Amino acid sequence: MYFALTDEQRALAETVRAFLADRFDLRAVRAVVDDERGDGHPADLWRAIGEQGWLSVCVPPEHGGLGLGLLDAQVIAREFGAGVVPGPWATTVLAGAAVRRVGSPEQAAAVLGPLGAGELVATVALRGPGGRFGRSGIAVRADAAGRLDGAASGVEYAHVADVIVVAATEPVAATEPATEPATEPATEPVAVPTGGGSGRGDGGVGLYLLERGGDGVRIERQASIDGTTRLAALTLTGAPAVRLPGSDAAALADLLRRGAVLAAADLAGVARAALTRTVAYDTERVQFGRPVGSFQALAHHLADLHVAVTMAEHAVLYAAHALDEGRPDADLAVAVAKSKANQAAGDATAAMVQYHGGIGYTWEHDTHFFYKRAKRLVAAFGDSRQHLEHLARLTVDTVG
Amino acid sequence: MAGTRRQDGLDHVDLSYPPEAEEFRAELRAWLTANIPAAWTEPGFWATVGEDEAFDLRRDWERRKALAGFAGIDWPVEYGGRGGTPAMRAIHDSELVRARAPRSVNSLGLVFLAPTVMAVGTPEQKADIIGPMLRNEVIWCQGFSEPDAGSDLAALRTRGVLDGDEFVVNGQKVWTTFAGRGDRIFTMVRTEPGSSRHRGLSLLLIDMHAPGVEVRPIRQMSGVSEFGEVFLTDVRVPASQCLGGIGNGWATAMLLLSFERGAAGISQYTAYRQAYDEIVRVARALGRAGDPVLRQELARRRVELECLHYQAMHVLTEVEQGRDLGASSSVTKLQWSQAYQGLFETFDELLGADVALLRPTADLDLTALRQESFWTRSVTIWGGSSQVQRTIVAERVLGLPRGS
Known part of the structure; x- marks a missing residue:
């Protein structure tokens, strides 16, 4: 029984934290947030991330990576969340996971090496305008030749990505029997149970590799509340793409689960940093002749938040x-x-705003970076309603 | 693809128990299967047995378990223990819950007093206390709280005056579990006249059958009387029955309270999962398991139970690695007590208009779940209330300035 970070993982977390404090602190984040028209992708930061090997964590050794797992990736994701770090690290790791798991050996060789070295930016486009995360939210169709039509929304860093992994519905092959249910459940789980067949016939979903500059690909930036990322809409008109041959509904579900874990790790980091920064502020801030953090109304709420954040980390x-x-x-x-x-x-993050008082509501203070990043990520890869309904299916509907 | 596995041999997240612990589990499970009457495992059985009878059944059963070698799991062999690991202790506790075994009637002695005696007791105290406790020949009570000393233990007023080689003890204790059934009680007493707060206290071991000890049961909101008041009037206690040194009671009490069951969370998770499943069955029986709002609520409760499990595994890891738990026991207490209480709030909600009925339909008897639901109101009070725990977390974990 061992349920804790290892000394190595703690050291990795410390390295990332020290790097960010030294090379990309909140002043640097602010510059990205305020430069609304900029690409939100600081070149120095990206180069350093590549040099540190933080992109190669999940790349197998045969492609020059470290061959680690999500367990190590989440260490980095947490620290990036704590530092509200901009850039396409998480989307690149996630796209890499799709290629690694269901791509062909040739695709893996072409993508994973450069990706691990920081020479390639990647992202994922899994959801149509207004759609949810999951099959029913996809608004891109693939034809038998692999051409994509349709739209994706809220795609992180599409405007700088060299490669985009796109989820698309597929026509059921005439030679294979359709096994797709006639009607979709009212509430779709974010993750469809694994192990359900493979190939085009079974679920009518595939993952496709799309190159940014290709024909029939239009990318338009979307205004976003969260300045620590950049979002874009993707419009595809007969865009040629290459299918990840092992992809199917289960592969999409797997990708969504991985995305959810990376987002959850980022959120745990955001939450921890919001709490730590609030404690620091309320230890110094004096009202009524005493530090406001000594008031039980604040202290007890912050204690409850510590419990919640600790549980989220676990x-x-x-x-x-x-x-x-x-x-x-x-x-x-x-x-x-x-x-x-x-x-x-x-x-x-809501407590962070509240317990900084008036200054916490200003643009000038850093609180809104945390608050807004949390807002975005809470809804990413399944919001709580979606995950809780899925949990109900797993824990309420299965009791004997 | 089964994911990447490290080859470096370092400790890494690993949810399995070592082979010797799993062997122990199998052995215990076999014993439990053979030694728990089937009727006892029916949900609601214990609610149908009178309190006196239930206590005797539990006491005798636990004694047989000890004689079979399944007690003092992580105690040294020299004290009659099994010499096992914290993980084996966690497995023991969890298997008992899983098998729906009766709960211990001597847990305050077993969890808190015994390790304290092992640490600071005299050779005579070790011989006198530990063996008889392990065999349930002596049932131990705890006498810390008083009417004016609840969360503020240092305000206690029960006093002991040395007269020759005996203390003469006067005072009152309250919220004493199994007060009416206890044989001995470990008690915080002010033994230095005129002392205040944490000074001048001693931990005295008092014979509850001695003259001057009077016990009155307290009926709880659930209707049962597991707690009681203990009145001490000119009770003569030999000075040799002081544990940890005269005047050193506060330090001894803090040592005693530090023996939190590091592994207890694992068995609590097992128990609350049983409750969760029973509550789901009730929801289904009442046709409410499809209600989307209720499903969200149940799932939210389940999230907290799973988090309790993770916290328990984390604490077990820290214990096994020999790391200092620090104030993290307050985090554990807040998580388990609130998760447990919250689960039963959802139980009440799902009953809807039937919440006031013990048998809403002919074949649905909610007596046991209702008892448990009331019980969950107490868990955020005893053992350090949630408010006390939050203050500890705020000051000792987060480092916030102390309140005035």
Whole structure:
């Protein structure tokens, strides 16, 4: 029994934290936030991330990576969340995971090496305008030749990505029987149960590799509340793309689970930083002749937040491990981790604004970076409603 | 693809127990299967047995378990223990819950007093206390709280005056679990006249059958009377029955309270999961398991139970690695007590208009769940209330300035 970060993982977290404090602190974040028209992708930061090997964590050794798992990736994701770091690190790691897991050996060779070295930016486009995360939210169709039509919305860093992994519905091959249910459930789980067949016939979903500059690809930036990322809409008109041959509904579900864990890790980091910064401020800030942090109304709420953030950190650790090891409870663990991280980060960042008082409501203060990043990520890869309903399916509908 | 596995041999997240612990689990499970009457495992059985009878059944059963070698799991062999690891202790506690075994009737002695005696007791105290406790020949009570000393233990007023080689003890204790059934009680007493707060206290071991000890049961909101008041009037206690040194009571009490069951969370998770499943069955029986709002609520409760499990595994890891738990026991207490209480709030909600009925339909008897629901109101009070725990977390974990 060992359920904790290892000394190595703690050292990795410390390295990332020290790097950010030294090379990309909140002043640097602010410059990105205020430069609304900029690409939100500081070149120096990206180069350093590549040099540090933080992109190669999940790349197998045969492609020059470190061959680690989500367990190690979540260590980095947490620290990037704590530093509200901009840039396409998480989307690149996630796109890499799709290529690694369901891509062909040739695709893996072409993408994973450069990706791990920081020479390639990647992202994922999984959701249409107004759509949810999951099959029913996809608004891109693929034809038999691999041409894509349709739209994706809220795609992070599409405007700088060399490669985009696009989820698309597919025509059911005439030679294969359709096994898709006639009607979709009213509430679709973010993660469809794994192990359900493969190939085009079974679920009518595939993952496609798309190059940014290709024909029929239009990318338009979308205004966003969160200045620590950049979002874009993707419009595809007969855009030629290459299918990841092993992809199917289960592969999409797997990708969404991995995205949910990385988002949950980022949220756990955001929440921890929001709490730590609020404690520091309220230890110094004096009203009524005493530090406001000595008032029980604040102190007890902050204590509850510490409990919640600690639980979110545990839940992320467990879910990352469960996915790495292919545990049977991985599906449940991801739903627990994302909904707990959502709650902890939502509460901690709202408390951060509140317990900084008036200054916490200003653009000048850093609180809004945390608050807005949490807002975006809480809804990413399944919001709490979606994950809790999925959890109900797993825990209420299965009791004998 | 089964994910990447490290080859470096370092400690890494690993949810399995070592082979010897799993062997122990199998052995214990077999014993439990053979030694728990089937009727006892029916949900609601214990609610149908009178309190006196239930206590005797539990006491005798636990004694047989000890004689079979399944007690003092992580105690040294020299004290009659099994010499096992914290993980084996966690497995023991969890397997008992899983098998729906009766709960211990001597847990305050086993969890808190025994390790304290092992640490600071005299050879005579060790011989006198530990063996008889392990075999349930002596049931131990705890006498810390008083009417004016609840969360503020240092305000206690029960006093002991040395007269020759005996203390003469006068005072009152309250919220004493199994007060009416206890044989001995470990008690915080002010033994230095005129002392205040944390000074001048001693931890005295008092014979509850001695003259001057009077016990009155307290009926709880659930209707049962597991707690009681203990009145001490000119009770003569030999000075040799002081544990940890005269006047050193505060330090001894803090040592005693530090023996939190590091592994307890694992078995609590097992128990609350049983409750969760039973509550789901009730929701289904009442046709409410499809209600989307209720489903969200149940799932939210489940999230907290899973988080309790993670916290328990984390604490077990820290214990096994020999790391200092510090104030993290307050985090554990807040998490388990609130998760447990919250689960039963959802139980009440799902009953809807039937909440006031013990048998809403002919074949649905909610007596046991209702008892448990009331019980959950107490868990955020005893053992350090949630408010006390939050203050500890705020000051000792977060480092916030102390309140005035």
